[in-house]
Amino acid sequence: MIPDFIYNPPDLPLDILYKDAQIIVVNKPAGLLSVPGKLAGREDCLTSRLQKAHWDTLLVHRLDCDTSGVMIFARTKQAQGFLGQEFEKRRAKKAYIAEVYGxxxxxHGHIDLPLCTDWPNRPRQMVDHANGRAAQTDWQVISRNAQTTRVRLFPLTGRSHQLRVHMLEQGCPILGDPIYATGKAREFPRLMLHAESLSLHHPQSGDWVSFAAPLPF
Incomplete structure (x- = not known):
């Protein structure tokens, strides 16, 4: 059973990792929406907070509310279009750190499981080999203890909840996941998933640039 979503965003200052005339790179805290929610009371989000400080902020991509880590925003329409293509054409390279149960x-390994929305149980996603959209993830174990594994995840596609479902399908749900974890695996104060790094081409110079956010857990 998916618990009711209670939105209580953290009251933290913006953690800007880098900015110039074309882009702003931010370390998003867990518990803060990337964009405004559809229901009343969910207007507060990283995009709106950034726009108060930098009026020209434009959305490029999203992270789940419960996920922390690197997000990049554009400051011009041209940069927004360029960065959008970096993601769409899979030139952007992303790495996440997760703590999983079991x-x-x-x-190390590769996961190739197509995903689609589980409509009766939205926002839950599920594997669907007939109708799902292609979703691939590589993984590399970092460390282990008796009950959990710390792993670095490399999403090759960008489907909704991709890493969360792919880990679940390996029998190792991400700790603290309010949607996919159960029992002891859910009993953590936050989703243990962090967007560690993002690398792509700069929209003005064309140079390959990389940004990283320190691990909060």
Whole structure:
């Protein structure tokens, strides 16, 4: 059963990792929406907070509310279009850190499981080999303890809840996941998923640039 979503965004100052005339890169805290929610009381989000400080902020991509880490925003329409293509054409390279329940084996691997929305149980996503959209993830184990595994995840596509469902399908749900984890795996104060780094081409110079946000757990 998916618990009711209670929105209580953290009251934290903006953590700007980098900015210039074309882009702003921010470390998004867990618990803050990337964009405004559809229901009343969910207007507060990272985009609106950034726009108060930098009026020209334009959305490029999103992170789930419960996920922390690197997000990039554009400051011009041209930059927004360029960065959008970096994601759409899969030139942008992303790395996440997750703490998952159980022993993820082997130490590295590739997941290729198509995903679609589980409409009766939205926002839940599910594997659907007939109608799902292609979704691929690579993983590399970082460390292990008795009950959990710390893993670096490399999404090759950008489907909704992709990493969360792909880990669930390996029998290792991400700790603290309010949608996909159950029992002891859910009993954590936050979703243990962090967008560690993002690398792509700069919209003005064309240079390959990389940004990283420190791990909060």
């Amino acid at each position: 022993q993820l084996t082997p130490d």
